Amino acid sequence: MTALKVMSFNIQEGGDGRLQAIAELIRAQDADCVALLEADSLANVEALARELHMALTYGEANCPSAVAWLSRLPPANSNNHRVPALSKTLLEIEVVWERAPLHLFATHLGSRWDVQQPVDEVSTILQVLGTAGGDLDVLVGDMNALRPGEHVGTPPAGEAKRGDAVDGAPRLAIGRILAAGYVDCFRRAHSRRHGFTYPARAPWLRLDYIFVSPSLAEYLGACDVVNAPAARRASDHLPVWATLTPPQYRRQIVKAPRLSGALRDLVGGTW
Numbered sequence: 001m002t003a004l005k006v007m008s009f010n011i012q013e014g015g016d017g018r019l020q021a022i023a024e025l026i027r028a029q030d031a032d033c034v035a036l037l038e039a040d041s042l043a044n045v046e047a048l049a050r051e052l053h054m055a056l057t058y059g060e061a062n063c064p065s066a067v068a069w070l071s072r073l074p075p076a077n078s079n080n081h082r083v084p085a086l087s088k089t090l091l092e093i094e095v096v097w098e099r100a101p102l103h104l105f106a107t108h109l110g111s112r113w114d115v116q117q118p119v120d121e122v123s124t125i126l127q128v129l130g131t132a133g134g135d136l137d138v139l140v141g142d143m144n145a146l147r148p149g150e151h152v153g154t155p156p157a158g159e160a161k162r163g164d165a166v167d168g169a170p171r172l173a174i175g176r177i178l179a180a181g182y183v184d185c186f187r188r189a190h191s192r193r194h195g196f197t198y199p200a201r202a203p204w205l206r207l208d209y210i211f212v213s214p215s216l217a218e219y220l221g222a223c224d225v226v227n228a229p230a231a232r233r234a235s236d237h238l239p240v241w242a243t244l245t246p247p248q249y250r251r252q253i254v255k256a257p258r259l260s261g262a263l264r265d266l267v268g269g270t271w
Contacts, residue, residue, distance in 0.1 A: 004245075008239065019044055033069060036067070037142045054070040078091075140209065140210045153205070186225070194206065199237075209240065212242075223240070
């Protein structure tokens with residue numbers, strides 16, 4: 001294997017009634033490792049794993065919003081870091097990529113309804129990564145938090161800005177991840193674009209992220225948000241993906257061909 005494509009996707013309350021749309025979207029993106037947030041139904045994610053012919057690692061959480069990994073690469077190890085300090089959990093799998101162990105972590109940080117809040121959860125997650133991870137770590141998920149300094153869009157009529165979206169909010173959660181040296185893949189790839197992921201039908205917030213450890217930053221090939229019509233129908237969050245590409249293979253990457261209308265509906269462009 002050369003390039004590795006990782007995707008993070010909040011499938012909204014287990015994906016009931018939308019499994020085919022979710023499966024088709026993942027298949028169209030051709031991702032190697034997919035983190036599923038709000039994987040509330042084990043039966044549903046098992047069905048997705050069968051449909052996509054991917055290995056499933058399932059992490060029960062401290063609430064119904066479980067976390068799962070689907071992977072084409074068979075996990076060498078896995079660990080569900082379900083600690084009380086997290087509103088849900090932190091699910092880790094280890095895969096071998098380019099003959100080295102790659103640690104993939106997926107999480108879903110607390111919303112305003114949870115006791116545990118992102119700024120405190122991030123401290124716990126960084127502690128886990130510091131002991132359980134390695135030099136090559138990827139952290140993905142729905143962070144329910146905004147990056148310092150980034151603009152937000154216009155909320156729908158009647159909805160007020162709150163939390164990190166309020167003007168002048170300190171935005172400490174994502175700030176702590178960045179201060180620990182982790183690289184925000186979307187922002188590294190796109191210095192000016194918004195990259196909003198929520199809500200899918202009219203996004204105005206960037207809540208979904210892929211971070212890589214400093215040792216992996218040089219391997220970042222591309223990162224983007226899937227804004228296709230199919231994505232807006234599949235969930236209330238838009239998926240985000242990133243590719244890791246060894247430097248020796250980058251010269252082989254060519255511009256993607258133009259897509260037919262049907263494929264464009266699945267694959268999409270960007271916000």
